[in-house]
Amino acid sequence: MSTIDYSPYITIRRELHQIPEAGFEEFKTQQYLLDYIAALPQEHIEVRTWRTGVMVRIQGSNPRRTLGYRADMDGLPIEEETGYEFRSNHPGYMHACGHDLHMTIGLGIVTHFASNPIADNLVVLFQPAEEGPGGAQPMLASEELKDWMPDQIAALHIAPEYPVGTIATRPGILFANTSELFIDLIGTGGHAAYPHRANDMVVAGSQLVGQLQSIISRNVNPLDAAVITIGKVESGTKQNIIAERARLEGTIRTLSADTMKLVKSRIEALLRGVEAGFECKAEVDWGANYLQVFNEAEVTGQFMDWLRDRSDVTLVECTEAMTGEDFGYFLKDIPGFMFWLGVDTPYGLHHSRLEPKEEAIGVALSVMTDYFTWLSEQT
Numbered sequence: 001m002s003t004i005d006y007s008p009y010i011t012i013r014r015e016l017h018q019i020p021e022a023g024f025e026e027f028k029t030q031q032y033l034l035d036y037i038a039a040l041p042q043e044h045i046e047v048r049t050w051r052t053g054v055m056v057r058i059q060g061s062n063p064r065r066t067l068g069y070r071a072d073m074d075g076l077p078i079e080e081e082t083g084y085e086f087r088s089n090h091p092g093y094m095h096a097c098g099h100d101l102h103m104t105i106g107l108g109i110v111t112h113f114a115s116n117p118i119a120d121n122l123v124v125l126f127q128p129a130e131e132g133p134g135g136a137q138p139m140l141a142s143e144e145l146k147d148w149m150p151d152q153i154a155a156l157h158i159a160p161e162y163p164v165g166t167i168a169t170r171p172g173i174l175f176a177n178t179s180e181l182f183i184d185l186i187g188t189g190g191h192a193a194y195p196h197r198a199n200d201m202v203v204a205g206s207q208l209v210g211q212l213q214s215i216i217s218r219n220v221n222p223l224d225a226a227v228i229t230i231g232k233v234e235s236g237t238k239q240n241i242i243a244e245r246a247r248l249e250g251t252i253r254t255l256s257a258d259t260m261k262l263v264k265s266r267i268e269a270l271l272r273g274v275e276a277g278f279e280c281k282a283e284v285d286w287g288a289n290y291l292q293v294f295n296e297a298e299v300t301g302q303f304m305d306w307l308r309d310r311s312d313v314t315l316v317e318c319t320e321a322m323t324g325e326d327f328g329y330f331l332k333d334i335p336g337f338m339f340w341l342g343v344d345t346p347y348g349l350h351h352s353r354l355e356p357k358e359e360a361i362g363v364a365l366s367v368m369t370d371y372f373t374w375l376s377e378q379t
């Protein structure tokens with residue numbers, strides 16, 4: 001079991017934490033990664049960029065295959081409220097989903113293997129736009145990745161609810177299918193005192209928010225799992241003006257692709273009802289859709305068995321979560337797995353006060369470098 005001095009990576013994580021950027025706008029983040037990698041021994045490594053992403057290949061000494069690690073890069077539109085001295089320098093943006101840690105661990109893996117190459121090739125992918133609109137699918141289809149495609153791949157995601165030292169995963173489905181949801185209601189505005197001469201999209205939109213939840217409680221089999229969350233509602237201009245438009249923004253999560261189809265068809269039906277009932281127009285845009293994260297049974301089982309022998313890690317076989325991840329597209333084509341890495345913090349993912357414990361970086365680095373080394377030695 002290796003113990004890696006992770007203190008230099010704390011500085012890296014903090015520097016990355018200060019520059020959160022939106023999907024496909026990770027320009028400073030990309031430059032940071034490139035500058036860091038350029039200062040490493042170059043003998044075994046090759047670097048490519050793809051849009052705002054970075055791909056690094058460490059040439060193996062006797063490669064039979066290519067192993068892969070993927071880290072996501074983007075931040076979220078959240079005003080940070082942590083007590084950090086190194087809080088975000090980008091007002092209104094925050095690394096509130098742990099991508100600063102995911103990238104730091106990726107850089108730690110590159111650093112270690114740049115000086116200690118294994119037999120197999122290793123590709124470390126820094127992928128933009130996980131929070132949307134989705135960087136995995138276009139990265140997988142890119143010319144730059146074609147001849148570097150991993151034969152097996154792993155990724156991790158920080159988990160606030162687990163103590164540091166815990167790794168949680170399972171063979172099979174880990175994260176849900178997702179679809180974004182953007183609904184526009186277009187009616188007729190007017191004077192607040194003359195509701196009979198307008199059709200009020202605040203009333204239509206408010207009713208619709210409630211009706212959408214009835215899809216989950218009345219249309220989806222209770223033994224199946226699905227979520228509709230409306231995270232943003234925009235309507236109106238002033239308290240005494242009837243709103244002409246309303247916009248609802250949300251996300252759908254399901255554990256099966258069939259349930260996703262069912263939920264979408266019920267939303268369409270409800271929208272036809274809103275149009276009839278309010279004599280308005282209702283439009284829907286499904287935005288970005290992510291495939292479920294499905295851990296390949298054999299490779300995941302092998303990783304879990306390997307972890308059971310480690311005294312520094314507690315392995316939890318967890319249940320599925322309704323989170324989404326475009327890493328699901330990698331796992332559709334490449335055998336591999338994703339796992340939760342315990343970071344023990346009271347505030348959850350996407351929260352303005354998320355403060356993951358940085359010791360988890362050391363755990364992940366030790367596990368991932370040992371795992372890739374061990375894997376490469378297997379016949």
Ligand SMILES: CC(=O)N[C@@H](CCC[C@H](N)C(=O)O)C(=O)O
Binds near residue numbers: 130288
């Ligand atoms: C791990 C995590 O929090 N992932 C995000 C992925 C976002 C998918 C997409 N933008 C959507 O909202 O559907 C999540 O929200 O689960």
